[in-house]
Amino acid sequence: MAGHELLRRPTLRREVERTETxxxxxxxxxxxxxxxxxxxxxxxADESRKFFEALASGTRTADDLATEFPGSREEFDAVLEALxxxxxxADSDTVPLGSGITGVGAYAQLKRAADAARAxxxxxxxxxxxxxxxxxDQIIGYAxxxxxxxxxxxxxxxxxxxxxxxxxxxxxQFMAFYQAERNHDRMLEKSxxxxxxxxxxxxxxxxxxxTMSIMATMGVxxxxxxxxxxxxxxxxxxxxPDFLELFLAxxxxxxxxxxxxxxxxxxxxxxxxxxxxxxxxxxxxxFSFVGNEELNECAKAVVDIIELxxxxxxxxxxxxxxxxxxxxSDAYPVATGRALTCSPLAALL
Amino acid sequence: MRSGEVxxxxxxxxxxxxxxxxxxxxxxxxxxxxxxxxxxTGVAPDKLTSILLPAQITGLLADRSVPEAESPMVxxxxxxxxxxxxxxxLIFNGPFWRAILDHPEQVEPNVYYGFGLENWFxxxxxxxxxxxxxxxxxxxxxxxxxxxxxxxxxxxDDIVVRAFExxxxxxxxxxxxxxxxxxxxxxxxxxxxxxTDPLFFIATIGxxxxxxxxxxxxxxxxxxxxxxxxxxxxxxxxxEPLRQHARVNAGHDHGSVSREFFAxxxxxxxxxxxxxxxxxxxxxEAYAEFFNGILEYYGDPGRPLVRTIGSSPVTTTAxxxxxxx
Numbered sequence: 001m002a003g004h005e006l007l008r009r010p011t012l013r014r015e016v017e018r019t020e021t022x023x024x025x026x027x028x029x030x031x032x033x034x035x036x037x038x039x040x041x042x043x044x045a046d047e048s049r050k051f052f053e054a055l056a057s058g059t060r061t062a063d064d065l066a067t068e069f070p071g072s073r074e075e076f077d078a079v080l081e082a083l084x085x086x087x088x089x090a091d092s093d094t095v096p097l098g099s100g101i102t103g104v105g106a107y108a109q110l111k112r113a114a115d116a117a118r119a120x121x122x123x124x125x126x127x128x129x130x131x132x133x134x135x136x137d138q139i140i141g142y143a144x145x146x147x148x149x150x151x152x153x154x155x156x157x158x159x160x161x162x163x164x165x166x167x168x169x170x171x172x173q174f175m176a177f178y179q180a181e182r183n184h185d186r187m188l189e190k191s192x193x194x195x196x197x198x199x200x201x202x203x204x205x206x207x208x209x210x211t212m213s214i215m216a217t218m219g220v221x222x223x224x225x226x227x228x229x230x231x232x233x234x235x236x237x238x239x240x241p242d243f244l245e246l247f248l249a250x251x252x253x254x255x256x257x258x259x260x261x262x263x264x265x266x267x268x269x270x271x272x273x274x275x276x277x278x279x280x281x282x283x284x285x286x287f288s289f290v291g292n293e294e295l296n297e298c299a300k301a302v303v304d305i306i307e308l309x310x311x312x313x314x315x316x317x318x319x320x321x322x323x324x325x326x327x328x329s330d331a332y333p334v335a336t337g338r339a340l341t342c343s344p345l346a347a348l349l
Numbered sequence: 350m351r352s353g354e355v356x357x358x359x360x361x362x363x364x365x366x367x368x369x370x371x372x373x374x375x376x377x378x379x380x381x382x383x384x385x386x387x388x389x390t391g392v393a394p395d396k397l398t399s400i401l402l403p404a405q406i407t408g409l410l411a412d413r414s415v416p417e418a419e420s421p422m423v424x425x426x427x428x429x430x431x432x433x434x435x436x437x438x439l440i441f442n443g444p445f446w447r448a449i450l451d452h453p454e455q456v457e458p459n460v461y462y463g464f465g466l467e468n469w470f471x472x473x474x475x476x477x478x479x480x481x482x483x484x485x486x487x488x489x490x491x492x493x494x495x496x497x498x499x500x501x502x503x504x505x506d507d508i509v510v511r512a513f514e515x516x517x518x519x520x521x522x523x524x525x526x527x528x529x530x531x532x533x534x535x536x537x538x539x540x541x542x543x544x545t546d547p548l549f550f551i552a553t554i555g556x557x558x559x560x561x562x563x564x565x566x567x568x569x570x571x572x573x574x575x576x577x578x579x580x581x582x583x584x585x586x587x588x589e590p591l592r593q594h595a596r597v598n599a600g601h602d603h604g605s606v607s608r609e610f611f612a613x614x615x616x617x618x619x620x621x622x623x624x625x626x627x628x629x630x631x632x633x634e635a636y637a638e639f640f641n642g643i644l645e646y647y648g649d650p651g652r653p654l655v656r657t658i659g660s661s662p663v664t665t666t667a668x669x670x671x672x673x674x
Binding site: 002224288 | 402405406407408409410411412413414415416417418419420421422423425426427429430433434437481484485486487488489542544545546547548549555605608609611612615616617618619620624
């Protein structure tokens with residue numbers, strides 16, 4: 001398709017000068033470096049002048065202009081093509097209503113999508129906490145995966161800080177968030193040290209597939225989908241006070257010391273204190289417009305993270321039942337690996 | 350307040366009455382702006398925020414205000430104007446194009462060959478920037494078009510590489526060689542923008558592919574260049590592959606690529622035009638340097654045509670002679 005045919009409301013650039021000649025019009029642009037002279041059809045000078053007025057007004061669609069053109073559609077196209085070759089045409093297209101919403105409005109929709117997803121998905125780990133059917137190893141496994149999340153977090157977030165299309169307000173807020181998230185893995189390392197797991201061991205461990213999928217998802221969004229990473233922060237950051245209370249009770253029942261659970265509780269408190277739950281709203285509020293397709297992509301990303309979190313909680317229960325530390329060199333517990341990967345996840349059915 | 354399974358408490362500050370609180374909540378029905386609600390209920394705007402924020406965080410408040418957005422085609426039109434103007438001022442009025450257009454016969458043959466070589470360096474690394482938009486996450490239409498474009502561009506460097514065979518320069522020589530810093534600078538700018546501001550990168554594609562080149566079916570500046578080659582007596586074995594490449598691009602109508610992409614985009618957030626227009630100036634500056642760097646380096650016939658890394662940074666792997674009869 002020729003370039004001018006893509007213009008919805010073709011219009012002469014306001015920098016284009018029009019002067020009447022003896023039998024037509026001369027159009028000049030960029031200090032006369034680009035110019036064109038057109039002759040009016042005989043006896044149709046008035047219509048032609050009106051056409052150029054209409055073209056300059058920027059209020060007509062291409063089809064409307066074509067009907068006002070004193071000549072055939074082919075001749076109309078030839079004139080527009082000639083003007084466009086000289087760089088004289090712009091588009092005065094308008095934004096159609098209903099093509100998107102504000103960032104604040106987008107947040108409300110994402111939040112509702114998240115709530116709707118959560119209403120149908122439950123966490124096997126939380127279920128086990130409630131039922132009192134969680135083992136000491138599974139609780140420690142939860143802390144290990146939590147460590148992976150905090151350890152990978154800066155890597156997942158950082159790519160957004162390289163973006164140059166998110167506006168300075170979003171960049172600054174995100175930079176502050178990034179800095180607040182740094183070194184949170186050190187808090188978890190204190191917990192795990194209390195149960196004899198060292199940082200050196202942690203650095204050799206592989207996260208569970210769902211843990212890695214969550215962090216990879218967020219990291220890739222941060223690279224290429226700014227609204228995607230902004231949208232998926234709240235399902236990761238919302239405080240869960242009921243969960244924490246239950247978690248601490250089960251730690252005590254399983255002879256896990258305060259040294260183990262204090263830092264976990266403290267980290268959860270950090271997220272609450274810093275009002276992390278509102279981070280998505282605060283960031284989205286800086287976007288004046290979110291298109292419908294983009295909003296749907298964001299909602300998909302949010303619900304995906306919620307499903308992955310449920311999957312992660314299932315994987316904690318199955319792997320850390322007896323799988324041990326995920327440091328793989330030559331030995332691999334095949335039976336546990338099969339339980340992890342081959343059994344359906346009831347939470348998502 | 351309760352909505353489904355979500356319950357939360359609103360604790361207004363002391364000087365807000367229960368009546369005012371009720372009035373605020375009843376007014377939040379999508380028909381009034383925050384300032385209108387404030388005026389109607391006598392609750393100051395900052396107090397209003399403290400009442401409504403918990404409901405907002407919980408997702409109970411929607412936003413009915415009309416979003417501020419810009420038409421993609423209007424944004425691109427503004428970018429085009431900047432480019433039209435600066436192409437004239439910085440590029441066609443710059444040393445390289447003035448020499449090619451005004452006295453082609455006086456231009457060193459190496460400048461013509463250098464133009465081909467630097468274009469090859471650019472084409473051979475085009476995947477570096479084009480690939481970064483293949484996964485454009487927020488638009489199915491853009492993803493499709495980006496992949497089509499990528500496919501159409503693939504192996505264009507192989508068309509141009511044939512131009513150098515007659516000069517005794519093989520593909521291997523080119524792969525070992527390095528571009529001018531004015532070329533590598535442009536390549537890396539585009540790669541950076543493709544990754545950090547893909548929309549702006551997309552706006553540049555049509556310019557690089559020659560929006561101003563459609564006049565004679567092949568392109569004004571490629572055409573001018575090919576005409577100058579003829580005047581300067583540059584051998585056809587060098588010129589023909591370049592002509593062929595220009596024809597392939599014209600056949601795909603690549604000069605309209607940015608418009609095609611922008612016509613398929615949804616409206617853009619407010620402020621996009623200002624951002625893109627600003628960067629367009631920087632882009633044309635780098636593009637002007639790309640051309641003028643060619644004349645600056647290759648204008649000295651004593652310099653090697655193919656620059657490699659060796660004991661000396663300007664050694665050549667190919668013994669290139671003046672190809673003119």
